[in-house]
Amino acid sequence: MPKRSALRRIVAACVLFGAAAPPLVAVAAGDGLLEKRESLYNNIFIFGDGDNVAMTFGQNKRYYTESSMKLSDPGALTVEYTRYMTLGVAYPPKVERIMEIGLGGGRTVSYLSASLPDTGILAVELDKDVVDLARKHFRFKETARLRTVVSDGRSFLLRDNERWDVILIDAYRGPFVPFHLLTREFYTLVKSRLNPGGVVVQNIEPTTMLFDSATATLKSVFPSVDLYDGGGNVVAVGYDGPQLSQADLVARAAKAQERYKLRYDLRQMAGERRILSRPIGKVMTDDFAPVETLRAIEKNNEKWKEQTEAPR
Amino acid sequence: MQHNYLRGFLLLALALVLGFALMGFEMLGSRYLYPYFGGGINTWASLIATVLVALMLGYLFGGALVDRTMSPRLCGALLAFAGVYLFTIPLWVDPLFGWMLGSVGDGMAGIILAATILLLLPLTLMSVFTPFAVRLLLTSITVGGRLVGFVYGVSTIGNVLGTLVTTFLLVPSFGSRALTMVFAAVTIACGAVMILCDRFLRGKQP
Numbered sequence: 001m002p003k004r005s006a007l008r009r010i011v012a013a014c015v016l017f018g019a020a021a022p023p024l025v026a027v028a029a030g031d032g033l034l035e036k037r038e039s040l041y042n043n044i045f046i047f048g049d050g051d052n053v054a055m056t057f058g059q060n061k062r063y064y065t066e067s068s069m070k071l072s073d074p075g076a077l078t079v080e081y082t083r084y085m086t087l088g089v090a091y092p093p094k095v096e097r098i099m100e101i102g103l104g105g106g107r108t109v110s111y112l113s114a115s116l117p118d119t120g121i122l123a124v125e126l127d128k129d130v131v132d133l134a135r136k137h138f139r140f141k142e143t144a145r146l147r148t149v150v151s152d153g154r155s156f157l158l159r160d161n162e163r164w165d166v167i168l169i170d171a172y173r174g175p176f177v178p179f180h181l182l183t184r185e186f187y188t189l190v191k192s193r194l195n196p197g198g199v200v201v202q203n204i205e206p207t208t209m210l211f212d213s214a215t216a217t218l219k220s221v222f223p224s225v226d227l228y229d230g231g232g233n234v235v236a237v238g239y240d241g242p243q244l245s246q247a248d249l250v251a252r253a254a255k256a257q258e259r260y261k262l263r264y265d266l267r268q269m270a271g272e273r274r275i276l277s278r279p280i281g282k283v284m285t286d287d288f289a290p291v292e293t294l295r296a297i298e299k300n301n302e303k304w305k306e307q308t309e310a311p312r
Numbered sequence: 313m314q315h316n317y318l319r320g321f322l323l324l325a326l327a328l329v330l331g332f333a334l335m336g337f338e339m340l341g342s343r344y345l346y347p348y349f350g351g352g353i354n355t356w357a358s359l360i361a362t363v364l365v366a367l368m369l370g371y372l373f374g375g376a377l378v379d380r381t382m383s384p385r386l387c388g389a390l391l392a393f394a395g396v397y398l399f400t401i402p403l404w405v406d407p408l409f410g411w412m413l414g415s416v417g418d419g420m421a422g423i424i425l426a427a428t429i430l431l432l433l434p435l436t437l438m439s440v441f442t443p444f445a446v447r448l449l450l451t452s453i454t455v456g457g458r459l460v461g462f463v464y465g466v467s468t469i470g471n472v473l474g475t476l477v478t479t480f481l482l483v484p485s486f487g488s489r490a491l492t493m494v495f496a497a498v499t500i501a502c503g504a505v506m507i508l509c510d511r512f513l514r515g516k517q518p
Contacts, residue, residue: 040353041352151418152350154347154348155350155413158410158413159414159418180346180350286488287490288486288487292484293484
């Protein structure tokens with residue numbers, strides 16, 4: 001019988017080990033877990049504690065917040081950088097059509113749709129379970145002016161020839177952005193889908209070397225790139241043509257603010273603009289985009305400002 | 313005897329290198345598919361399935377072929393053809409996938425078709441090598457089991473190295489187009505070795 005007892009010991013060890021390694025949910029969830037869903041692309045956890053609800057993607061025993069909302073005040077943008085994402089509407093001469101890649105809980109597009117009554121918005125989201133959960137937990141409602149499409153963002157842009165005034169990109173899958181949404185070819189495609197005067201707005205995490213390459217790549221396609229410190233994350237705005245003067249941008253922001261009466265004042269956010277003037281990263285292409293390696297090299301949180309200057 | 317050791321060494325070295333290149337192509341395939349079909353589990357499933365089908369077809373085809381001909385030169389020619397096909401991938405992949413996305417879409421049919429066009433034919437021809445190596449080395453039925461195990465084992469070590477080295481070392485350091493061409497050139501070189509060493513590799517068959 002020695003063989004069998006050895007086997008039993010192995011089984012017992014496995015069971016013990018399994019019990020010793022706490023399951024993912026128990027680590028940080030406490031009792032606030034409202035729903036857990038394993039989709040085709042993500043492990044999605046919805047947490048709620050009284051007034052707040054958050055959508056997170058679990059990875060490496062950590063939770064990456066994709067979206068959050070205050071139930072008593074669903075119109076608030078609780079994640080600071082998403083307020084700066086809305087600044088994109090200040091730049092173009094007209095904002096009739098907005099596209100967003102990466103829906104999350106749908107807070108940003110819902111806010112814009114409610115504030116810009118004549119604007120059509122299309123959110124392209126890879127994961128249909130994210131759309132489902134946004135409807136279920138984040139009061140996300142599609143309307144004739146606010147539609148969703150389930151597709152990879154780049155694949156959608158390739159197949160769809162329509163042009164947009166603002167393209168918002170917030171396509172994080174947990175801690176990372178897929179490489180094909182960070183290359184020169186991708187930004188060239190995005191540029192070709194913008195109306196004259198249109199802008200691309202992207203949320204970029206500034207604490208690794210990947211930030212340097214992402215902004216340099218953006219700058220290689222868009223002659224002008226403005227950066228905003230969105231409380232941890234950086235929001236980049238890229239556009240064709242020469243850099244707007246600060247007076248011009250503030251005037252545009254004031255006009256848009258006057259027209260849309262936005263809760264988060266565009267003028268104030270425009271005042272915090274930094275201009276990307278000295279990109280130092282290596283431009284990424286479809287051929288060579290070592291995103292995993294770049295992301296592994298950490299850097300100081302504030303260091304990105306060295307690549308920028310204050311606007312005149 | 314010396315002759316047989318050398319022959320075995322050469323064939324196993326080829327199995328290792330070809331195993332490396334084969335999985336290298338699978339990993340590189342993802343870099344070509346992502347921009348058009350997205351980077352999800354569905355893209356990987358299509359790639360893995362394509363490679364496994366190629367292995368199956370190559371083993372079947374190669375097995376039938378080597379029983380008929382025993383010709384290392386023929387196997388070398390197939391490897392060289394596979395290498396030439398792979399070498400040209402960077403030239404046509406972007407226009408083709410762009411066109412396919414518009415006509416077939418990015419659903420299951422689109423991704424599987426794309427992975428198939430990219431890799432099925434050349435990887436099938438590459439995996440023809442394994443039954444050739446087994447048959448060429450098989451001098452006595454009494455060691456057949458060990459021999460088959462050894463050839464597959466070495467080839468699989470090549471697979472493992474190809475997967476890991478390509479992913480963690482090569483893709484972060486070089487462009488995927490350049491890597492494709494280098495791997496293709498290596499495949500052509502393996503084919504050339506088999507053609508040039510045809511008589512040596514045949515050995516003295518029982």
